[in-house]
Amino acid sequence: MDAEEISNLLVPQFSNEISDEVLEDLILARDAPASPGAASGTVCFDATKAAELAQAGQHVILVRPETKPDDIHGITASVGVVTSRGGVISHAAVVTRGLGKPCIVGCEAIQVDLDGGFFTAAGKTVNEGDRISMDGASGSVYQSELDTTDPSLEDLPEALELLGWADETRRLGIMANADTPSDAKQALIMGAEGIGLCRTEHMFLDPKRLPSVRQMLLNAESAEEWRRENNDRVFRIENEENAPQPVKDFYEALDQVKELQTGDFSGILRVMEDRPVIIRLLDAPLHEFLPPYETLLMELMELRQTGAPATELEDKEDFLQLVDSLRESNPMLGHRGCRLGLSFPAIYRMQVEAIITAGAQLVREGLHVSPEIMIPLTVDVEEMHRLRQDLSLVASQVQAHLEVKVHYKFGTMIETPRAAMTAGEIAKESEFFSFGTNDLTQMTFGFSRDDAEGKFLRSYIDEGILPIDPFASIDAQGVGALVKLGVQAGRRERPNLEIGICGEHGGDPASVVFCHEARLDYVSCSPFRVPVARLAAAQAAISGS
């Protein structure tokens, strides 16, 4: 059987009582199915509004020309997403598959008028607030609200039996990517044996937290300068009253973020108990947490036009300048990952303090926990050496302060080609490797995922220049060859090195087979792909080497 098929059993479906004729009468559009499942709800055109409506208890279907990273709160809050542009590797498609939400993309039959607050399709006008339904498996959008049923793996005895058999057969471990306690619960239901990737970016992007996060980021440079000029404090400011205001603001915001992060990590570790939870420290470039430069530029021009007071103008100019200073020509290859961790040590220290504090509190309650601290974007063992030294000191201090021992590991993503080429060295400072094959694919091909899909990648695949989409299925010749080099060199240095991959490839059956053959220990994928990965891993074990 095709491992993929099991995923269709596990997503919501329209009720059996709805006939095909009824569906045909109600159809508005049909286009690229990007993530399976049925959903019905209220049309909403704006991510923030969608989040508010969902908060008020409504089921919302987010309809957008396309989605962007800062729409994440709206996507998370919606029951389904429809976009009029983009393909099956667009932002909306990738994120919804990760969340297990239905999604239809590139639906050109839907003409969205954002200003007017409506869309037209099949000659009909649908206003914001109207009800629609969607089936992500067939790529269909329907008028009006249709009943859905939501099957649970626990209610599907045949699927459970099949997966149980797969678990006995497979050699690969199956972990899940999860950023919240509810994702983690879902991961357990789906059969995940741990969390292979817990990203801290989404925790930062929550709109309620953004003011603190921005306060922290905007003052990070000043705080770091001040820290270097004074002494290297790990925890908090000594002589706080002498610090300049931006430094005080930075530490105040850092403390707020730390409290929130401690809660986040505590929730996930509690759900996962003694299973491994691999937490990646902050990876994204800082400007992802700030408003776009152009928006600020236009706001400033409008303020000037309308004769706003001088102080307001100055504030806006200062903010614009700060945002400008963080802009990058190629943010994917810029100041992110552990480069940030080394430039602004206080941020990673705060995150490690939060992880170990959360772990310690749970240990006190009598639970076993296994957090693993993961450093992103490493290029050289020296980065790992310095961060490990610094962060293990933080971990020791927290444990000493709380008088609790927390078992944790320290490891890295292998996601730059250089990390793969120098993996033997990097293994000296790493207890585990997680191949970040999304970024590794971007750098190995020189394909920016944000740009490639819309500009040339689709035609490369359609015209057969590349046999597969390397973001959907791992490219064995190039990216896979780097993974194998990394595995060999890493294990030669440290035979018990724990090695896996995280990212979309972990839920793709062909890539799971590759990972089995490359003798990885596990794959990690979105919770909704875990059953697919369990089956694919068993198939690889049967047919394979």
Place this chain on the structure above:
Amino acid sequence: MDAEEISNLLVPQFSNEISDEVLEDLILARDAPASPGAASGTVCFDATKAAELAQAGQHVILVRPETKPDDIHGITASVGVVTSRGGVISHAAVVTRGLGKPCIVGCEAIQVDLDGGFFTAAGKTVNEGDRISMDGASGSVYQSELDTTDPSLEDLPEALELLGWADETRRLGIMANADTPSDAKQALIMGAEGIGLCRTEHMFLDPKRLPSVRQMLLNAESAEEWRRENNDRVFRIENEENAPQPVKDFYEALDQVKELQTGDFSGILRVMEDRPVIIRLLDAPLHEFLPPYETLLMELMELRQTGAPATELEDKEDFLQLVDSLRESNPMLGHRGCRLGLSFPAIYRMQVEAIITAGAQLVREGLHVSPEIMIPLTVDVEEMHRLRQDLSLVASQVQAHLEVKVHYKFGTMIETPRAAMTAGEIAKESEFFSFGTNDLTQMTFGFSRDDAEGKFLRSYIDEGILPIDPFASIDAQGVGALVKLGVQAGRRERPNLEIGICGEHGGDPASVVFCHEARLDYVSCSPFRVPVARLAAAQAAISGS
């Protein structure tokens, strides 16, 4: 001896008659020496103005906070460059070293007031139009115009003897990077055995040509759609009268650019005669040839404010939309190199037509020429296969039309990690490889050169996280290991494969030693670095393997 030292003999110096006391009296600032040589001229703060003044016969020193790629015409026209920001791998530093022009960077003592048209330094005010002098070897800026002398290699018999001895000893070939006939002449004087990299970007960026280039690029999408809907014409439009206006505009502009390029290539091939001239087809993303989005956005807002006529507003809006559609999140990893060549076949066809036409005209005159056509940014052999098939047809047609046989080769840059990992396959369609170690370094490390220097790379090197700047000297462990894999796989497939590197590394003594050991056939570097490379190659041969 240090191979580096010979370069100091070959750059302009202040006249011997100027005493150290005089120099001390005149000093304005001293900071990072980025490119050696003495120069004196008129202060200018704007690249376009510098180009105009130079055109009118003035010697200009360009003083900027920093330089950007679209300042290239001003840098080329100036006798020296001083920037108040940036380090020794900043744009200004890299470009001037390539041009052999003196440059001082990061000169914070100079406070540039662009609006006021002056700078202050050492308590003095220097206005635009005033005379200053600079010594790029010591990093010093002086008031007033000082006499300089310009030594030529031909007048330095001891240096010539040393280099002659080096040439007898070395195994590596030494080529030069040159984009113009005058660069090519300089390369010959310096002892280059061919042109290892002739870039076509600078030819496109010339301000006099930009209108045609922009016309071509802005209509490329329409022209390509029309071409696909009709038939696949290689040379020109059939039924031209039926084509929509943007298609006509595209082909008209394409013809203009072709004429100019034919002249460019003819000039370089004539200078180099039978020596190899490796011409890289268009590599840069298209938006590099267009004005920045933000500039247009602000212009549009101003037009709206001042109540400009509707047609003018519409034109500006259309242009803004076009420029917006070409913007990319990570242009380094975007729609560039052979991806453009495959999306818009007419552009590479035009370039090959220009190369073979230029070659054919020279052959008719009785000259021997050796153009080599180089495809940039390859990731897969299939790109090479398709482009080779298409472009060799163009070359055949031109030769048949002109009834002249032109000997040429067809090869590729190896500058993505994937090209290095799949070099064996790529060699099936390539007669030569040129490792583009600048881009290969960017992708292997995940370091955007534009962002890394200002944000974190300087502190990585200063604090010893990385032992060397990988853009200055090849990183043997990561980038170098990929080069070696590529060389082995390429030669296994095609034993007589011609292999070299181009880019800044080719003029760095330590990298030259690496290339000797990796058994490359040649290195290519800027003409002014050729003597250094000749010596370093000899030293590698003596001390080495």
